[in-house]
Ligand SMILES: Nc1ncnc2c1ncn2[C@@H]1O[C@H](COP(=O)(O)OP(=O)(O)OP(=O)(O)O)[C@@H](O)[C@H]1O
């Protein structure tokens with residue numbers, strides 16, 4: 001994915017959206033001493049992280065370092081074996097009801113969009129509000145149109161995902177997650193399956209979202225996006241959090257040798 | 270013309286060019302074409318003669334079959350038996366009502382934009398069996414009772430196939446889901462069920478249902494033979510259906526499950542709203558294939574003494590009053606099966622086209 005690691009100059013020139021500091025809930029995500037194994041393979045080692053409401057976190061690191069696994073643990077797409085994950089005061093355990101509660105509050109955007117191909121764009125967006133939140137259909141559709149407007153594709157509402165470009169599909173995926181009115185949004189490399197000319201349209205939507213005060217956890221190699229939007233950048237390697245710093249410090253003055261090596265590699269283009 | 274108003278060029282159809290390209294390209298193809306043409310000319314004539322030109326259509330018994338061709342008289346004279354079996358004449362209107370409802374429910378499915386066809390289809394699937402349950406055997410609502418041993422012919426074939434089809438699909442879906450379950454007990458039960466039933470020939474199942482099942486049932490509990498055959502056919506068919514559907518489930522990318530999970534849909538809504546609609550659509554050809562083979566396999570009930578359409582015809586062609594009518598009888602049976610199986614096949618093609626959302630991955 002060498003191409004998508006390049007610094008998107010357009011986005012780095014944009015203004016950092018002001019962060020809404022009022023009405024903040026500290027520790028909306030709390031990860032304490034978390035470990036995860038795949039069989040004998042120790043993927044995540046002793047992760048600790050506290051994210052406040054409204055914070056925007058960018059997670060980066062080399063391939064295979066466990067970034068995806070980590071954020072997938074936060075809505076229990078993956079199970080952790082040791083330590084605690086508490087999301088909005090609900091601890092993730094084997095209890096299915098607690099898992100469902102957390103998933104309702106956490107939206108997720110995937111690298112490969114994962115839209116439902118048998119439903120139209122509008123139906124994709126309304127599915128969960130109608131069936132999980134029990135929102136009346138009319139109301140759900142109105143909300144969905146609002147969000148489709150926000151991601152700038154209201155005119156595609158009645159098309160099927162297969163008829164859209166990659167960038168459009170990813171924006172629908174963002175709208176679909178937002179329709180559940182989540183408190184937290186997780187992004188797993190949302191732009192790395194896209195052609196370069198479509199990356200910006202998706203990043204713009206994410207920047208706009210960041211400006212609205214959404215709590216965001218973002219795995220991405222878009223360093224321009226990290227500089228513009230992030231409150232903190234987290235660097236992972238070998239299943240550990242190696243370094244954690246505000247973007248300015250992270251990029252200009254990395255403390256750890258592994259971070260320096262990583263930054264040198266991806267900024268070397 | 271500007272770019273936006275230009276239409277895609279239509280493929281020109283020119284017969285002479287088409288023939289030269291497809292029938293007479295090279296000496297080998299030319300020889301093949303001529304050979305096939307010769308066979309067609311020499312066989313179509315005699316067939317036409319036998320089927321229509323020399324065939325006998327009018328009269329009242331075997332002595333009226335004087336022409337050299339087919340004796341269709343035999344079919345028309347015994348048609349009542351072929352359709353209703355031993356169902357009493359004066360009560361046959363009840364069966365006719367069912368035929369009519371069947372047609373009302375399913376013929377509109379072939380007509381695009383027929384008003385309310387979805388509701389008619391739903392009635393066909395859920396309502397029809399209920400109506401039939403009361404109407405055909407009678408014994409309630411002041412309807413005279415007709416023992417199932419008197420049912421037969423086309424009516425019996427349709428009952429067997431219809432119940433087999435609409436009951437095996439949901440059971441098959443549950444078995445397929447169970448086989449992919451994360452719970453070992455459920456998975457184990459489903460695997461054993463599927464593997465046991467699938468490994469047994471239908472004939473054996475029918476034999477067991479008719480001969481052995483009564484031995485195991487407690488004193489006093491006694492299903493009718495037909496009901497036992499139906500249960501046997503349905504369970505046997507479900508095992509097949511389960512494997513077809515499992516093929517579809519396995520073809521759904523993991524991302525679809527994850528997206529549904531991330532939206533908090535929960536297991537049953539995930540399966541019902543996201544996974545099954547895609548999986549079933551993907552295996553429509555396989556499902557229909559299974560339906561069609563079940564439809565034809567119902568003829569095996571002959572061996573446990575039920576007279577389906579093939580059974581009624583077979584028992585009549587040996588009737589001394591009619592001679593040499595076996596071919597006519599079997600052609601008639603083949604035609605009846607073909608009509609229904611072809612109908613099912615056409616409908617499934619319509620459905621596939623309608624459900625195509627342009628998603629290819
Ligand atoms: N289901 C699984 N079973 C076993 N090992 C897995 C599984 N999923 C991931 N892994 C391993 O866990 C490690 C971390 O994977 P993960 O997908 O979290 O990496 P990543 O940081 O997201 O990498 P990338 O940048 O390539 O997406 C990798 O070494 C991977 O091979």
Ligand SMILES: [Mg+2]
Nearest residue numbers: 067068069189
């Ligand atoms: Mg990853």
